[in-house]
Amino acid sequence: MLLSRSIFLQLIFPFILASGILTFILSMETVYRLIYLIVERGVSVFSVGLLLLYRLPQFLSVTLPLAIVIASVVLMVRLSTDNEIYAMNAIGISYWQIGRPFFLFGIVTTVLALSITLWLQPAGYAAFEEEKLRVLKTQTTKTxxxxxxxxxxxxxxxxxxxxxxxxxxxxxxxxxxxxxxxxxxxxxxxxxxxxxxxxxxxxxxxxxxxxxxxxxxxxxxxxxxxxxxxxxRPPQIVPEKKDGHIWGVPTSTLWGNSSQSSQMELFLRLTTPWACVAFAVAMVPLGLVNPRRGRSGAFLRGLILVVFYYILWMGAKEMTQNLNYQPHVLWLPPLLIWFFGLYSLYKNNLNRSNIFDLLSSAAKTKPSAKHQLSVS
Known part of the structure; x- marks a missing residue:
């Protein structure tokens, strides 16, 4: 219990720090445009601050899963390089027990991300459009x-x-x-x-x-x-028209709309946050490093996992949007990452390497097997 609590608390600071840095980087283009409004159009700092605040939920829905990856890698690398992982294994603590606080932290961030995608993001986008219209009217009259x-x-x-x-x-x-x-x-x-x-x-x-x-x-x-x-007419917030933005439609409205675009947006809001718990579970085995080999391998594996996830996500979105597949396929990316994490945890719990090390070791053992046959 104390171990799980300690690991859970150690995840908080790197998660918050990574979320802040990633959100700042992602919002740079928006910040640049808003600064242009202040300098060139004379828009008040208060109005610009409101516009940026209304956009934050959209940024956070993207950065929270990435922050989970960074926080998990940082903590697992530290536990590995300080030999704490091996000390835990020596006293009988399994990787399932080590991964439990990561899973709980992933659940907490998933709930937070769901509250953002289901409520804060559409409300923020609708408020952003209203404030933008008000600023547009004021500035158009002034200019x-x-x-x-x-x-x-x-x-x-x-x-x-x-x-x-x-x-x-x-x-x-x-x-x-x-x-x-x-x-x-x-x-x-x-x-x-x-x-x-x-x-x-x-x-x-x-x-x-x-x-x-x-x-x-x-x-x-x-x-x-x-x-x-x-x-x-600026872009309208309507659920079905092609010239409108569906991001600002309330989730309750999407729930009662059976159109393909509405159902796709609904499932995107439901499935994307589950990448948090999927990444949290998967990065426990992938974050393990050998202290003598350095730390770069864990970060590289985390990057590969994120790229692989977004390839799956774009493929599922393309299948739903252009190939008329049911929006349920959007569940595949987080589920596949989650099952991969469970499989890797299972392998590590049996004192076996993760799948990346298994593939590399298999490639190294093939020549030696051939050599033994030739000698005999």
């Missing part, structure tokens, strides 16, 4: 300046003659960035930027204007209007 070309609207160029203190625009000119035969140029006396919260989009509301439709000289047309709306 529209009289007599200055504005390129903030996707595919459009905006120019205004004047801007009132209440954000009303006058002398509005808007056209496509690239003029073609299907392009149109719009001029309006007045305009205003509005946000539709329900539809989650920006609306450029124009009044009293004229639309010029491009074409040949004989087909050139103009259309006068009293009110006209340009709608600029």
């Amino acid at each position: 529209i300046q009289p007599l200055v070309l504005n390129y903030d609207f996707p595919g459009k160029v905006l120019h205004v003659q004047d801007k009132a203190e209440n954000e009303d625009l006058s002398g509005v000119f808007i056209t496509d960035r690239e003029l073609t035969t299907d392009s149109m140029v719009t001029l309006a006396d007045r305009g205003r930027i509005n946000v539709r919260e329900g539809e989650r989009d920006l609306v450029l509301a124009l009044e009293n204007g004229l639309i010029h439709l491009q074409g040949s000289a004989e087909n050139y047309r103009t259309i006068a209007f009293e009110k006209f709306h340009y709608i600029f």
Whole structure:
């Protein structure tokens, strides 16, 4: 009991440290873009901090399994190089008993990862989209300046003659960035930027204007209007449409939706966290090292295991997404890693080497067997 508690507690610090470092590395691109918003667009530090906070669950869902691998390798290498593993074996402690706290730690992190993927991640992504829309509306209004070309609207160029203190625009000119035969140029006396919260989009509301439709000289047309709306829609959070993001859909909504995309996203949220316990079990035998051979072998085996897992994961995802397999195949990667870990533990418990050492020793013994036959 005391041994299991000691091993469990020793896993906490390297796990937290690895999680922090990996999350920081993974978030660097997002941090760079958010710093750009502060410097170039004048977005408040508070809004940028909220955007980064809302993205953290997505980063943690990726880094937690990797942190388990690093923490397990670091601890197993230390126990091996200090000969504590061999001392435990000498007093009758089996590898099953040594692996028990790793398994319990993997279960705890799996529960934590499940809470992230099932609840925090979709809620964070939905909040991220809402905050991004609010910042977009605020900054779009701020960046529209009289007599200055504005390129903030996707595919459009905006120019205004004047801007009132209440954000009303006058002398509005808007056209496509690239003029073609299907392009149109719009001029309006007045305009205003509005946000539709329900539809989650920006609306450029124009009044009293004229639309010029491009074409040949004989087909050139103009259309006068009293009110006209340009709608600029960022990616929507919908479960079935191809142009939307399904990451922000609540898990309860996915559970009741039988579409292929919804079921795939649901199983991804359910299966990915189980890589934590699978890695924790597998790295107990793979983290063993011979003190005289150095520590690099354990880290290399951990890297190979992670690469192998993600190859399986991408293959299962491809089978579900493009080959119309049932989403249940997404359970295969964590289950295969888990069974591999149990098999390696079983081999080590019988005082045999893990599978990597078995393969290398088999390759070395074949020439010696042939030599014995030739001598006889």
